[in-house]
Amino acid sequence: MATNKTTILNLPEEELVHPGNRACAGCGLSIVYRTGLKALGRETILVVPPSCLTVLQGLYPIAATQLPCLNVTFASTAAAATGVLGALRARGKTDVQVAAWAGDGGTSDIGIQALSGACERGEDFIFICYDNEAYMNTGVQRSGTTPQHVLTTTTPITGKHQQKKDMPAIMAAHGIDYVATASAAYPLDLYDKIIKAKTISGPKYIHVHTPCPAGWGFSARYTVKIGQLAVETGLFDLYEQENGNFRLTGASQKLLGKKRKPVDEYFATQTRFKGLDTEKTRAIQEEVDQKWAAHEKAAAGIC
Amino acid sequence: MHIIESGNVAAASGVQLSGAQVIAAYPITPQTPLTEKLSELVDAGELNAQYIPVESEHSAMSVCIAASSAGTRAFTATSANGLLYMNEQLHWAAGARLPIVMCVVNRGIGAPWTVWNDHQDAMSQRDTGWIQLFCCDHQQIIDTVIQAFRLAETVRIPVMVCYDGYILSHTYMPFDIPESAAAGRFLPEFAPDWALDPACPANLNTVTLPDIRPNVRGETAPGYMEIRQNLHDDMRRAIDVVADTDAEFAQVFGRGGNPFIEPYRCEDAEYVAVAMGSLSYQLRDVIDVLRQEGLAIGVAGLRLYRPFPNRAVAEALSGKKGVIVFEKAVSYGYEGPLYADIKAALYDCAQRPAVHNYILGLGGREIKTDDLFDSLRTSCGADAPEAREPAFVGLKI
Numbered sequence: 001m002a003t004n005k006t007t008i009l010n011l012p013e014e015e016l017v018h019p020g021n022r023a024c025a026g027c028g029l030s031i032v033y034r035t036g037l038k039a040l041g042r043e044t045i046l047v048v049p050p051s052c053l054t055v056l057q058g059l060y061p062i063a064a065t066q067l068p069c070l071n072v073t074f075a076s077t078a079a080a081a082t083g084v085l086g087a088l089r090a091r092g093k094t095d096v097q098v099a100a101w102a103g104d105g106g107t108s109d110i111g112i113q114a115l116s117g118a119c120e121r122g123e124d125f126i127f128i129c130y131d132n133e134a135y136m137n138t139g140v141q142r143s144g145t146t147p148q149h150v151l152t153t154t155t156p157i158t159g160k161h162q163q164k165k166d167m168p169a170i171m172a173a174h175g176i177d178y179v180a181t182a183s184a185a186y187p188l189d190l191y192d193k194i195i196k197a198k199t200i201s202g203p204k205y206i207h208v209h210t211p212c213p214a215g216w217g218f219s220a221r222y223t224v225k226i227g228q229l230a231v232e233t234g235l236f237d238l239y240e241q242e243n244g245n246f247r248l249t250g251a252s253q254k255l256l257g258k259k260r261k262p263v264d265e266y267f268a269t270q271t272r273f274k275g276l277d278t279e280k281t282r283a284i285q286e287e288v289d290q291k292w293a294a295h296e297k298a299a300a301g302i303c
Numbered sequence: 304m305h306i307i308e309s310g311n312v313a314a315a316s317g318v319q320l321s322g323a324q325v326i327a328a329y330p331i332t333p334q335t336p337l338t339e340k341l342s343e344l345v346d347a348g349e350l351n352a353q354y355i356p357v358e359s360e361h362s363a364m365s366v367c368i369a370a371s372s373a374g375t376r377a378f379t380a381t382s383a384n385g386l387l388y389m390n391e392q393l394h395w396a397a398g399a400r401l402p403i404v405m406c407v408v409n410r411g412i413g414a415p416w417t418v419w420n421d422h423q424d425a426m427s428q429r430d431t432g433w434i435q436l437f438c439c440d441h442q443q444i445i446d447t448v449i450q451a452f453r454l455a456e457t458v459r460i461p462v463m464v465c466y467d468g469y470i471l472s473h474t475y476m477p478f479d480i481p482e483s484a485a486a487g488r489f490l491p492e493f494a495p496d497w498a499l500d501p502a503c504p505a506n507l508n509t510v511t512l513p514d515i516r517p518n519v520r521g522e523t524a525p526g527y528m529e530i531r532q533n534l535h536d537d538m539r540r541a542i543d544v545v546a547d548t549d550a551e552f553a554q555v556f557g558r559g560g561n562p563f564i565e566p567y568r569c570e571d572a573e574y575v576a577v578a579m580g581s582l583s584y585q586l587r588d589v590i591d592v593l594r595q596e597g598l599a600i601g602v603a604g605l606r607l608y609r610p611f612p613n614r615a616v617a618e619a620l621s622g623k624k625g626v627i628v629f630e631k632a633v634s635y636g637y638e639g640p641l642y643a644d645i646k647a648a649l650y651d652c653a654q655r656p657a658v659h660n661y662i663l664g665l666g667g668r669e670i671k672t673d674d675l676f677d678s679l680r681t682s683c684g685a686d687a688p689e690a691r692e693p694a695f696v697g698l699k700i
Binding site: 042043044047054055057058059060061062063065066067068069070071072073075076079080081082083084086088089090091096113114116117120121 | 353366372373501
């Protein structure tokens with residue numbers, strides 16, 4: 001349990017991501033990355049597939065980060081992390097952390113085979129999926145984690161028909177010791193989860209909800225607000241699953257026993273939800289209510 | 304030490320002597336016994352390497368790319384569709400200038416499925432930026448694996464060691480396993496001049512612009528095209544390094560001396576058959592008989608396919624009356640890829656031989672000695688037809 005929660009006052013001041021990088025205005029990832037690297041620290045090797053992060057990191061020969069980073073092919077992130085770990089073991093270097101950072105497509109679609117294989121092998125890395133819920137770097141195409149009904153450039157008229165893939169649950173099904181979710185809107189919660197992940201051996205998976213102004217259709221100044229709304233409406237939950245034990249954390253934990261904001265309050269803030277009508281919204285609200293009824297039961301110890 | 308073992312075990316012994324530090328393995332026929340043997344060596348403590356049983360060939364090459372980027376000697380092996388599944392990773396490894404060594408145990412490609420030998424797998428990866436060496440027997444497999452690491456690390460270009468599936472991989476032959484100490488002298492520990500390291504952070508393989516760009520110190524950094532030219536130039540220079548590596552290997556172990564082409568009865572030959580891999584040795588028996596019949600013929604086994612040793616090829620074949628290229632691959636819609644390359648290498652020769660092309664042995668179709676006789680007799684002599692199209696040999700329908 002994160003009893004010593006990090007606050008803005010004791011967050012490390014050293015910045016490992018340079019300002020003036022190539023992220024879009026209001027980019028949720030820039031919050032996540034800035035915070036995440038503070039938590040990871042300098043003794044870290046990063047592995048990054050093509051994604052928004054590739055752009056954020058800058059164009060050769062200039063880099064936006066102060067950590068060693070291996071850019072790899074789209075499908076290979078977790079396998080590449082495996083290779084770095086193998087080399088570190090071969091060289092007897094045990095004090096270096098390997099952290100993979102991939103987008104939702106690079107994690108749950110094209111990257112899932114390598115990630116599943118690496119988890120089955122028990123590779124000792126932290127895998128961070130920043131989920132902006134579509135292929136944003138290529139211009140907002142649907143991905144496995146795009147929520148239902150969302151308009152993207154490949155679901156342009158009737159929206160995405162399928163459900164969002166529950167990637168953290170898939171990762172938990174691998175039986176790995178640490179699976180967590182986090183949000184760009186709650187960077188300190190993310191920070192503490194990465195700090196905890198560093199203390200656990202084996203594969204660690206952190207799935208970070210990452211609002212994207214350009215892809216979701218909202219003004220760049222509302223990134224944090226919208227990330228918070230996703231949590232406050234109960235649509236995206238902050239949790240940890242440590243050694244199989246599930247518990248809500250942070251802002252989601254505080255929602256237990258309280259009235260959540262209605263989901264349409266979240267949907268109204270973004271143009272990607274324009275395809276939603278009252279009936280579809282009601283169905284989603286019902287799903288969220290059912291999910292939370294289960295959360296309430298679990299928190300009360302009722303199985 | 305001389306032993307009798309399979310070609311796959313010869314390769315594994317070469318990897319053991321080379322001190323590979325990270326081995327990525329995914330099973331595919333007919334390569335599998337090689338990585339099985341390596342797992343046994345690692346498990347028995349006879350090879351101090353990280354053995355990583357990945358979930359695909361794509362990941363196997365990914366592990367090698369990352370392990371090599373992090374400063375270790377990396378090895379994997381594959382065949383056929385496994386090699387093709389690696390395709391983007393092969394380009395990536397060469398583009399990132401990583402001295403990975405991989406055995407390609409040559410096998411035909413589906414569809415339809417085949418597990419038997421031809422060279423279509425390696426030939427289809429010709430332009431990935433890898434050095435490609437072909438072996439003719441088990442001794443060459445073990446020797447070439449050891450040389451490949453030294454060559455790769457000298458020029459910082461990955462190397463494929465290709466040998467015929469089943470014909471070499473699964474047959475047993477005597478070969479010499481070099482002494483470990485001598486192998487260590489020939490191939491010192493991997494000492495890369497850069498590697499992923501938190502003490503000296505670098506962002507590797509980032510997006511690179513079409514144009515040149517200054518770095519933070521104001522020095523000009525290359526654009527994408529300069530980086531590509533650099534790889535090409537170094538590949539061309541690697542031809543000399545292949546020769547140097549072979550010469551130094553010969554000095555230590557007393558074997559080698561034919562870095563590009565292994566000639567057999569070629570000196571006074573009017574006609575020369577050309578092939579890669581075990582086929583070039585099979586052709587020797589045929590050539591011996593034809594010699595007895597009075598035909599001045601020899602065979603040239605091509606060892607180095609990429610970079611293409613065009614000068615050595617031109618030197619070896621210039622002035623001959625005829626060159627007969629036998630190959631186990633085809634560039635669909637044109638001709639055999641080796642045939643095309645050999646013709647191009649001969650273009651500048653004052654006396655260009657007639658060059659004939661026979662495609663054979665695809666998907667393991669047996670290469671009959673009679674077929675080789677027929678092809679050579681047809682293509683040699685005053686009344687030989689001028690070849691225009693490649694001929695498929697050994698067809699039964």
